Amino acid sequence: MKKLWMILLIPLLSGCWDSHNIEELSLVVGEGIDKSKKNDEIKLTHQILVPPGTSVQENQGQQKYKNITVSAKTLHEAIRDSLLITNTILTNHQRILIINEDVLKDIPMEAIINMFIRDNSIRRSCLVLLTKKPTKEILGNSEADDIPSNVIFELKDNEKRTNKILPPLTLGQASASLQSDGSFAIQAVDIKGGKLILDGAGVIKNSKLVGVMSADDIASLNWLNGTVKGGIIEASHHGDPFSVEVIKRTRRKITTELNGEHLTINISIGYTGRLSEDWYTKENSFKESYFKDAERVTEDKVEQDVEKIIGKLQHDYKTGVAGLYRYVENQHPKFWKKNKKKWDEVFSKADINYHIDIRIIDFGSKGGTK
Amino acid sequence: MRSKTLHIKLGQKLENLKSLMVMQDDVVFKEVFIPSYECSGLFVYINGTMDYPSFNEIVRDLSVAQVVSNHPISIEQSVISKICSVKEQKVSTYEKAMEFIFDGKTLLFIEGIEDGYVLNLEKEKMRTFGEPSTERIVRGPKIGFIESLQENIGLIRQYSSHPSLIVKQHKIGTLEKRTIALIYYQGKASDSLLQEVNRRINKVKATDLQDSGMLEELIEDTSSSPFPQIQNTERPDKVLAALQQGRVVIMIDGSPFALIAPTTITMLLQSPDDYYERWVAGSFLRGIRYLSLFVTVFLSGIYISLVSFNPGLLPTELAMSIAGTRENVPFPPFVEAIIMEVTIELLREAGIRLPAPIGQTVGLVGGVIIGQAAVQANIVSSLMVIIVSITTITSFTVPQYGFGLAFRALRFGAMIFAAVLGLYGTTLFFIIVISHLSKLTSFHEPYFHPLDFIDKKTWKDALVRLPKRKNGGEPS
Numbered sequence: 001m002k003k004l005w006m007i008l009l010i011p012l013l014s015g016c017w018d019s020h021n022i023e024e025l026s027l028v029v030g031e032g033i034d035k036s037k038k039n040d041e042i043k044l045t046h047q048i049l050v051p052p053g054t055s056v057q058e059n060q061g062q063q064k065y066k067n068i069t070v071s072a073k074t075l076h077e078a079i080r081d082s083l084l085i086t087n088t089i090l091t092n093h094q095r096i097l098i099i100n101e102d103v104l105k106d107i108p109m110e111a112i113i114n115m116f117i118r119d120n121s122i123r124r125s126c127l128v129l130l131t132k133k134p135t136k137e138i139l140g141n142s143e144a145d146d147i148p149s150n151v152i153f154e155l156k157d158n159e160k161r162t163n164k165i166l167p168p169l170t171l172g173q174a175s176a177s178l179q180s181d182g183s184f185a186i187q188a189v190d191i192k193g194g195k196l197i198l199d200g201a202g203v204i205k206n207s208k209l210v211g212v213m214s215a216d217d218i219a220s221l222n223w224l225n226g227t228v229k230g231g232i233i234e235a236s237h238h239g240d241p242f243s244v245e246v247i248k249r250t251r252r253k254i255t256t257e258l259n260g261e262h263l264t265i266n267i268s269i270g271y272t273g274r275l276s277e278d279w280y281t282k283e284n285s286f287k288e289s290y291f292k293d294a295e296r297v298t299e300d301k302v303e304q305d306v307e308k309i310i311g312k313l314q315h316d317y318k319t320g321v322a323g324l325y326r327y328v329e330n331q332h333p334k335f336w337k338k339n340k341k342k343w344d345e346v347f348s349k350a351d352i353n354y355h356i357d358i359r360i361i362d363f364g365s366k367g368g369t370k
Numbered sequence: 371m372r373s374k375t376l377h378i379k380l381g382q383k384l385e386n387l388k389s390l391m392v393m394q395d396d397v398v399f400k401e402v403f404i405p406s407y408e409c410s411g412l413f414v415y416i417n418g419t420m421d422y423p424s425f426n427e428i429v430r431d432l433s434v435a436q437v438v439s440n441h442p443i444s445i446e447q448s449v450i451s452k453i454c455s456v457k458e459q460k461v462s463t464y465e466k467a468m469e470f471i472f473d474g475k476t477l478l479f480i481e482g483i484e485d486g487y488v489l490n491l492e493k494e495k496m497r498t499f500g501e502p503s504t505e506r507i508v509r510g511p512k513i514g515f516i517e518s519l520q521e522n523i524g525l526i527r528q529y530s531s532h533p534s535l536i537v538k539q540h541k542i543g544t545l546e547k548r549t550i551a552l553i554y555y556q557g558k559a560s561d562s563l564l565q566e567v568n569r570r571i572n573k574v575k576a577t578d579l580q581d582s583g584m585l586e587e588l589i590e591d592t593s594s595s596p597f598p599q600i601q602n603t604e605r606p607d608k609v610l611a612a613l614q615q616g617r618v619v620i621m622i623d624g625s626p627f628a629l630i631a632p633t634t635i636t637m638l639l640q641s642p643d644d645y646y647e648r649w650v651a652g653s654f655l656r657g658i659r660y661l662s663l664f665v666t667v668f669l670s671g672i673y674i675s676l677v678s679f680n681p682g683l684l685p686t687e688l689a690m691s692i693a694g695t696r697e698n699v700p701f702p703p704f705v706e707a708i709i710m711e712v713t714i715e716l717l718r719e720a721g722i723r724l725p726a727p728i729g730q731t732v733g734l735v736g737g738v739i740i741g742q743a744a745v746q747a748n749i750v751s752s753l754m755v756i757i758v759s760i761t762t763i764t765s766f767t768v769p770q771y772g773f774g775l776a777f778r779a780l781r782f783g784a785m786i787f788a789a790v791l792g793l794y795g796t797t798l799f800f801i802i803v804i805s806h807l808s809k810l811t812s813f814h815e816p817y818f819h820p821l822d823f824i825d826k827k828t829w830k831d832a833l834v835r836l837p838k839r840k841n842g843g844e845p846s
Contacts, residue, residue, distance in 0.1 A: 016678070016704075018792055019678045019702070021696070022696060023696040023699075024675045025681060029686065049686075051691075051693035051694035052690070052691065052694040084563070090681060090682065092681065092683075093686040140385045180798050269592045
């Protein structure tokens with residue numbers, strides 16, 4: 001019996017030392033990083049959820065979130081400084097991290113996300129986004145009681161319906177890319193007409209922002225990578241526009257050839273699609289040849305777009321955002337080892353042959369006009 | 371005087387018996403005259419134990435007895451022939467006579483005959499067989515045991531006519547002697563098990579055993595464990611199923627609950643209608659029961675640890691609404707949980723004790739006042755009420771009431787571990803419970819037996835109920 005009492009008393013030695021009740025925590029869903037007006041300080045904006053009240057009256061007119069902005073030299077110090085204003089910060093639920101363009105022009109990305117990667121309470125699945133506007137504005141732009149962080153987070157799910165969104169860049173992927181070739185594209189967010197919008201992307205090279213792309217460029221980049229999951233290809237035939245909806249990728253083959261020091265990359269991609277809109281009054285989708293023509297036109301359209309983006313990547317940004325280095329690394333390890341350091345240079349000089357094969361397998365419930 | 375042999379004179383017998391039982395007002399002495407032999411007799415019995423119709427019949431038989439002239443028989447022979455249907459034996463001492471009287475028998479003394487006759491005119495007081503109230507099922511036999519051992523044994527014999535079903539009866543108890551019966555199939559129950567059961571029963575030195583529950587505590591392996599190591603049941607079909615598996619059933623007079631030994635944990639989670647319903651439904655319900663057992667013990671603990679230790683593991687929206695409901699609650703989750711769980715336990719206990727007509731009040735008070743008002747008064751959060759309701763409902767799905775009780779109590783242990791160490795503590799508690807269960811034995815049979823993953827054939831039946839048609843229903 002004496003022993004049993006001793007065992008029962010052991011918990012009292014430690015007490016509930018790790019206990020922290022949920023209502024006394026500040027649940028962070030989004031964070032924004034800006035440059036501070038003060039020199040070499042950065043501004044960190046937390047978006048903190050405000051728990052709903054128990055009654056309807058309480059909830060009326062009450063905002064669902066609050067933003068807290070703190071400046072400090074390092075991000076962790078900024079988090080600690082925010083404790084002077086609000087409850088203990090809980091970052092487990094953080095969904096997005098928005099970085100202002102100005103920050104990335106001066107400070108390497110590696111340094112900016114360093115704290116977030118080190119901290120093991122932030123999920124590696126947290127999204128990283130870029131913006132032209134001050135992040136405080138982005139995080140403060142809400143309509144009808146929406147939480148801006150959630151709005152942005154949920155927009156990325158539209159990836160399956162449009163090809164103008166980059167595949168989501170998570171904190172973990174950003175870190176991994178920075179560890180390897182250090183160049184990737186990062187989705188940008190903006191405010192247009194008072195609404196949050198996913199618009200364009202930033203190109204990161206060696207941890208620095210070297211350029212920005214438009215939404216159409218993102219689509220072309222997605223075509224180049226074969227990461228298109230949906231969306232529309234607009235083209236025109238017989239003088240009238242028509243659109244093809246992407247169904248799914250059937251094939252992707254990327255081969256690299258070495259000729260001395262000269263690199264050739266062959267990309268061959270296959271997709272199936274659906275003729276979703278056709279303005280041509282004399283259409284006849286029941287005829288095989290009509291389809292073949294439409295297919296050829298859309299293929300040409302995509303190939304043109306891709307060629308444009310290849311040109312931009314090779315000459316404007318001079319970086320291999322596309323992640324094509326992996327194929328070189330796998331297929332020519334010796335070459336890669338030698339040229340790892342000057343990959344961007346090699347990429348800029350490489351020949352990239354892009355071939356796409358689109359097959360229209362469906363035209364919906366209308367095929368011709370009499 | 372007690373151990374003295376009976377006097378031959380009826381008057382003296384009467385006097386002596388009266389003086390021996392002077393304090394006992396319910397002992398009745400009735401004299402009867404047998405006209406043809408011109409002698410009197412004396413009936414001694416306890417008021418209330420006697421079956422009057424059969425008593426009257428014997429009195430009538432005796433008073434009309436005729437002396438047949440061509441074959442004169444003695445009064446002794448004549449009386450014996452009249453009472454032979456109810457006569458059990460003879461007594462010759464006052465002590466024995468008293469013993470039989472208090473056992474509920476009727477004694478008959480005849481003038482001129484030294485010994486008394488013990489007549490069994492006992493009217494057993496018992497209720498009729500009804501549906502077992504603690505183990506209700508939807509489909510299957512609706513008959514349950516009653517408080518009479520002999521009737522219960524009769525019930526078992528009715529459904530099992532096999533001659534190798536052995537019923538061994540003997541008396542137990544130091545003050546009140548109660549009959550207990552040991553029932554088993556010869557050849558199916560192992561010798562070592564029978565020896566062990568006999569050894570343990572012989573060691574019992576209790577003064578009286580009002581219910582099999584008292585015997586259970588005295589013969590089980592580990593009495594300090596919260597888990598019952600002997601199954602009790604009111605259902606004859608459960609008893610027969612257990613007997614056919616080679617288990618031993620112990621029944622005690624005055625208790626409608628039969629004990630089944632040895633018992634394993636899966637037996638306590640199986641209900642007979644698993645086997646009476648279709649196998650898919652049976653398996654499904656069995657799965658639900660295993661799940662609800664886990665929920666009963668750990669849901670409150672998991673709630674506590676998620677809310678006060680690991681809020682990052684909650685989905686964001688849920689975290690938000692929990693924080694919202696807890697906003698104005700003055701207590702930490704642990705205190706909140708304890709308040710609600712104790713309240714529910716009180717309601718349940720009150721529900722059992724309350725007389726049936728006002729039993730509904732408890733539901734009203736519990737449901738409306740505690741559930742609604744406590745949340746509105748910000749004493750507990752609304753989510754806590756939901757959690758407590760779920761754990762309460764799930765705890766009722768355990769087919770064995772005593773087994774469910776154990777888990778109801780363990781729930782508080784899980785809550786304490788969660789409050790001190792969070793999710794780690796909850797896991798720790800789970801490991802402690804599992805290791806305790808796997809260490810337990812029931813009559814040297816491992817308590818965890820079918821789940822020990824060694825004997826794969828029996829293991830299958832533990833979690834799901836598989837169809838039995840393939841081998842014609844033959845036990846595998």
